[in-house]
Amino acid sequence: MRWFVPYGNPTYFLWLALAIIPLMIGLLYGRRFRGYQTLISFFFLLLTFGGPNWRTGIALIGYFIYQILLVSGYSYYRQRKGSANKGWVFIGAVILAILPLVIVKVTPAIENGRQSIIGFLGISYITFKVVQTIMETRDGIIKEFHPVLFGQFLLFFPTISSGPIDRYRRFLTDYEKVPPQSEYLNLIQTGVRYIFTGFVYKFILAYFFGTMLMPIVERRALLAHGFSWNIVAYMYVYSMDLFFDFAGYSLFAVGISYLMGIKTPMNFNQPFKSKNIKDFWNRWHMTLSFWFRDYIFMRLVFFFMKHKVFKSRVTTANVCYVINMLIMGFWHGETWFYITYGLFHGVALVINDTWLRYKKKHQAVIPHNKLTELFAIFLTFNVVCFSFLIFSGFLNTLFFGPHRF
Amino acid sequence: MDNVKETVIEILKDLTGEDFSENLDENLYDSALLDSMGTVQLLLELQDQLGIEAPVSEFDRNEWDTPAKIIEKVEAMKQ
Numbered sequence: 001m002r003w004f005v006p007y008g009n010p011t012y013f014l015w016l017a018l019a020i021i022p023l024m025i026g027l028l029y030g031r032r033f034r035g036y037q038t039l040i041s042f043f044f045l046l047l048t049f050g051g052p053n054w055r056t057g058i059a060l061i062g063y064f065i066y067q068i069l070l071v072s073g074y075s076y077y078r079q080r081k082g083s084a085n086k087g088w089v090f091i092g093a094v095i096l097a098i099l100p101l102v103i104v105k106v107t108p109a110i111e112n113g114r115q116s117i118i119g120f121l122g123i124s125y126i127t128f129k130v131v132q133t134i135m136e137t138r139d140g141i142i143k144e145f146h147p148v149l150f151g152q153f154l155l156f157f158p159t160i161s162s163g164p165i166d167r168y169r170r171f172l173t174d175y176e177k178v179p180p181q182s183e184y185l186n187l188i189q190t191g192v193r194y195i196f197t198g199f200v201y202k203f204i205l206a207y208f209f210g211t212m213l214m215p216i217v218e219r220r221a222l223l224a225h226g227f228s229w230n231i232v233a234y235m236y237v238y239s240m241d242l243f244f245d246f247a248g249y250s251l252f253a254v255g256i257s258y259l260m261g262i263k264t265p266m267n268f269n270q271p272f273k274s275k276n277i278k279d280f281w282n283r284w285h286m287t288l289s290f291w292f293r294d295y296i297f298m299r300l301v302f303f304f305m306k307h308k309v310f311k312s313r314v315t316t317a318n319v320c321y322v323i324n325m326l327i328m329g330f331w332h333g334e335t336w337f338y339i340t341y342g343l344f345h346g347v348a349l350v351i352n353d354t355w356l357r358y359k360k361k362h363q364a365v366i367p368h369n370k371l372t373e374l375f376a377i378f379l380t381f382n383v384v385c386f387s388f389l390i391f392s393g394f395l396n397t398l399f400f401g402p403h404r405f
Numbered sequence: 406m407d408n409v410k411e412t413v414i415e416i417l418k419d420l421t422g423e424d425f426s427e428n429l430d431e432n433l434y435d436s437a438l439l440d441s442m443g444t445v446q447l448l449l450e451l452q453d454q455l456g457i458e459a460p461v462s463e464f465d466r467n468e469w470d471t472p473a474k475i476i477e478k479v480e481a482m483k484q
Binding site: 135302 | 442444446461463
């Protein structure tokens with residue numbers, strides 16, 4: 001038996017096709033073979049977390065049991081009749097939910113890059129699902145907890161390694177029903193198209209930028225010692241690779257979900273056409289940014305406004321933008337470049353809003369036409385690519401890393 | 406009933422600067438009249454003025470995206 005990164009090579013797709021066909025036939029004829037779906041989920045999890053990766057498999061099982069117990073416990077507390085619904089119990093539950101992730105993220109920073117033994121591929125994405133479920137249980141929107149369905153949601157194998165991040169209530173409505181035949185045929189059509197677009201993105205474009213071009217520009221930039229135009233070249237090549245690799249992966253995950261009759265939300269919507277940074281975050285890694293919007297940004301704004309912490313609406317928004325994006329930075333990892341990346345986007349959102357307000361006030365004198373729109377797209381693209389250069393950690397290698405040449 | 410409608414339209418007018426009494430089906434998000442900030446303000450105003458306790462996670466953008474839908478939601482929650 002061989003071991004696979006999800007969607008990593010043709011054999012993985014062959015296995016996928018074989019495993020999924022019986023499920024598709026069932027769905028076409030109005031039935032979801034749940035037992036079979038669980039069986040193939042287990043098989044694909046084994047392909048990724050078994051064999052030489054068995055230690056991460058153990059970590060996944062431990063993590064899974066821990067979170068099921070935690071959410072069961074909190075649901076029991078919250079869903080009882082006359083639940084006290086105390087704030088500190090809720091905050092305690094959220095802290096316990098993110099604790100394993102925090103340990104996994106902090107360990108390399110304090111132990112010279114050594115990885116924590118409780119980590120596994122996809123831990124940060126599952127954590128989002130858990131925290132979101134706890135928050136909606138707190139709000140009383142999730143009214144009943146079902147450990148098996150919740151388990152299906154957490155371990156849904158097409159999205160386990162890197163999202164897209166689905167929502168419990170949304171996932172459940174799809175999982176518990178079978179789409180009407182005509183709708184399912186449309187899903188198949190769209191799903192297959194996504195998968196083939198994914199092939200082009202990941203195995204042609206990301207291969208071209210990441211595997212062919214990147215080593216060349218990287219070497220040139222390192223040889224130049226310090227600032228050079230090669231860094232700019234690296235910035236664009238890295239940005240293209242990042243997009244096509246991740247968007248390609250996301251297309252596979254969404255496409256396979258569709259074939260399984262689950263409408264996992266889309267992750268990208270032509271992000272390089274964004275007219276400003278806010279627009280960008282509505283198009284780039286959308287399930288992550290919407291998660292941050294709904295579970296961090298809006299809740300912070302709600303809290304600050306309700307308790308009238310800041311006098312003005314503008315200050316509230318600005319403070320929340322920066323906190324929101326900083327948390328996103330910390331989530332990526334405890335290195336100066338990830339945190340700077342978060343801060344950079346927080347400040348960019350503040351500047352963006354300030355400019356939009358100014359522009360609205362002076363509508364009469366500030367031109368707005370096709371040309372200025374093109375300029376806005378160009379500017380946003382470059383700001384974004386620069387932020388990816390920070391994110392890549394290449395500047396770290398270049399200026400603080402061991403000299404390789 | 407009419408009271409709810411008037412109040413919602415008044416709140417939306419304060420938030421977006423537009424009068425929706427004739428355009429109850431205009432999509433507030435597509436036209437970028439409402440963003441996350443505005444949404445939270447809307448929820449807080451609904452809480453203050455109509456006593457609706459709507460948590461942020463109740464708020465599914467697709468279900469609250471036009472003035473008509475908001476009015477309908479609020480009326481359902483008031484009962």
